[in-house]
Amino acid sequence: MAVATDDDIVYLYCEDTAEKDGKTPVSQDTVFDIASVSKTFTAVCILQLQEKDKLSIDDTLDKYFPEYEKGKDITIYNLLHMNSGIPDYMNNPDPFWNISGAEAADKQLSDILQDKTTDEQFLEALYNAPLMFEPGTQFSYSNTNYRLLAFIIEQVTGMKYCDYVQKNIFDKCGMKKTTSMAKDDMTYVPVDFEEQAAYGFTDENGYPVCPNNSRGDGGIHSCVSDMIAFDRALFGGKLLSKNSMEILLKDDDSYCCGLNQDKNGYSHDGSSLSCSANNKIIESDELGYVYVITLERTGNSVQNGADIIAEPLEDTGYTRGTVKDGVYINEYADIKMTLPEGYESIEVEDLPSVMSGFEKEDKRIESAKRCDNLFYDGNGSGNAIEISFLNTKLGVPDDSDYTEEEYLDDYIELMARAGEDDEDGWTIKSKDINKAILGGKEYVRAKSVIDYHGNTEFNYFARKIDDELMYIITMSINNDESVSDFEKLFE
The missing domain is CATH 3.40.1000.10 (Mog1/PsbP, alpha/beta/alpha sandwich)
Structure with missing residues (x-):
């Protein structure tokens, strides 16, 4: 956990244990899966592309997915603000994948988390999935929204999502240990993961194993020091224009763009199967922006x-x-x-x-x-x-x-x-x-x-x-x- 301003590291706590090599102490450079905190990065990418006139957040999805009949009523704006009505392919798999029951859901989630489902299968399920409500009328947190934003980024740039975010965010912020769509780069040690591994949700060591299926809505691996660099760059105006920042931070019925609005700032949390993350930005009259980043492995040991x-x-x-x-x-x-x-x-x-x-x-x-x-x-x-x-x-x-x-x-x-x-x-x-x-x-x-x-x-x-x-x-x-x-x- 770290508490930082734009000028100083005010507080740093690290668990008294070692990384996966068994000897390197856990530190501000220990790499975790930040899970849904990745959504902030995806939203920034979309607004960067709008600044370059590569897309508009008012575009409807049929422009990018012509076979998606319902897409003519759903905009990129709806995806960003979680009000598209599209079911969550991870947390509400039954309607999205047209399955029924816990056993079928476990099998589908196992396939997703082991990268056994293709982008084509994902889109086919999307085209047939019912909407939960009329787009733009309700808030419903759905990972599907940000997975689709990653697809759009790839379409308009001709680059893999991981390559775009590397060039346009990680490199610009000096995030030397942060990756997207990668395997075997995390250095924290998972605990209490045996059940997840038995279901095929993680590998035998407790780490996520779905670099392709975790993009846009998750899948970025980072550390406290890199997250501080990202927050400082984002709120310091180095990644987006002032107008784009206003769009990013606009709360529309419960959700901004990859961030939640709090009573004193903004935040987003994330949870994978063996660790959790939280990125909180506090607006302070005295100190300016204060950044609070927490990365921890789940399980009783912490x-x-x-x-x-x-x-x-x-x-x-x-x-x-x-x-x-x-x-x-x-x-x-x-x-x-x-x-x-x-x-x-x-x-x-x-x-x-x-x-x-x-x-x-x-x-x-x-x-x-x-x-x-x-x-x-x-x-x-x-x-x-x-x-x-x-x-x-x-x-x-x-x-x-x-x-x-x-x-x-x-x-x-x-x-x-x-x-x-x-x-x-x-x-x-x-x-x-x-x-x-x-x-x-x-x-x-x-x-x-x-x-x-x-x-x-x-x-x-x-x-x-x-x-x-x-x-x-x-x-x-x-x-x-x-x-x-x-x-x-x-x-």
């Missing part, structure tokens, strides 16, 4: 493993729930829930839900909880239902009785503290804790409203099963009418 509870539900009566014929059943908790129409079960492993960057007691609460099942709306609404269990004896530092009200209050407060410095600028606006009946059993219900590019309501239901176990339902369903319909699923 989240203070001493605070993580390895087997939180061991020695309790917990048994995992089952899903059959659209019905979720957990016999120990005496729960039977019919899945809402269109909802699908996501296979989840028995892993603790751990949030990094919090105080010890916050980590303890979350690491004492396991996700039992996760269900999402296959119709593309983004709604989801998570079923979790909490070991209440392990969830608090002392041995006191941990009530449903206390847990829900703690959890919402934990999320509120996260939101204070979140790169996307969300905050908890309100919370309300009361009672609810699900399937004849009394729950404590908490409702919180999150300001996240507009208000989103979350509902949480908690019930003590015995002296040690608490049953928790988290819903990202946005209104009381939907919650009322949800309650009927237990009757």
Whole structure:
């Protein structure tokens, strides 16, 4: 992690460990996959080409993809601002690839992440994929948008995306260790990647293996020192004109161009299968621009493993729930829930839900909880239902009785503290804790409203099963009418 101004490095922290050669200490030059932070680079490339009259952000996609009938209603501007309506080929694969079910999704994602899908197959799927909404009317984060921008860059320049970004950004900024569409150049050491490797999502060492399929929306590998150089050049006017910077930083219904607008600046984060990245630019009257770059490998080793509870539900009566014929059943908790129409079960492993960057007691609460099942709306609404269990004896530092009200209050407060410095600028606006009946059993219900590019309501239901176990339902369903319909699923 580094904090820098245009003149100084104010703060630098590096994990006390070695790079993949086993001897070089991790430093500001250690190379990570910056994943979706790459989108900022793609947006800059597009605006550079507009300055050179190679394209216009008002161009419609049929100019570049004549076979794409829906493209006549979608502009480059829509792609830049994530309001095209095109499904996300990675995070919402079912409608984009015309597949169904978790097994098919895993197979498709494995093929993407191993570069087994071609550009031609990607475009064929695009041409047949339904739009989620009329272009320009809603925000929906979709990696497909920025993958298509990379294709457009390649068309108008006659260069590979990696060569264009190398010549027009990396070289101009003096980014000596940064690459795009490359393999075997990252020097951090992945941890806890065995499951991803087994699915074919990474190589046997935990590194990404899809240089072709990660371009535009991800796939840039960089280090803290190079990212500082990029931020300084971008906000110092060395990459784009003043007019283009205004376009880049214009927030249109939740998203700028490869950046999110925060309450005090701009940011973007990214997450690959074995590391994460965040690039934050803070506007300061006193210091000018302040750049905060965080690159870290995912896994318990970077989240203070001493605070993580390895087997939180061991020695309790917990048994995992089952899903059959659209019905979720957990016999120990005496729960039977019919899945809402269109909802699908996501296979989840028995892993603790751990949030990094919090105080010890916050980590303890979350690491004492396991996700039992996760269900999402296959119709593309983004709604989801998570079923979790909490070991209440392990969830608090002392041995006191941990009530449903206390847990829900703690959890919402934990999320509120996260939101204070979140790169996307969300905050908890309100919370309300009361009672609810699900399937004849009394729950404590908490409702919180999150300001996240507009208000989103979350509902949480908690019930003590015995002296040690608490049953928790988290819903990202946005209104009381939907919650009322949800309650009927237990009757």
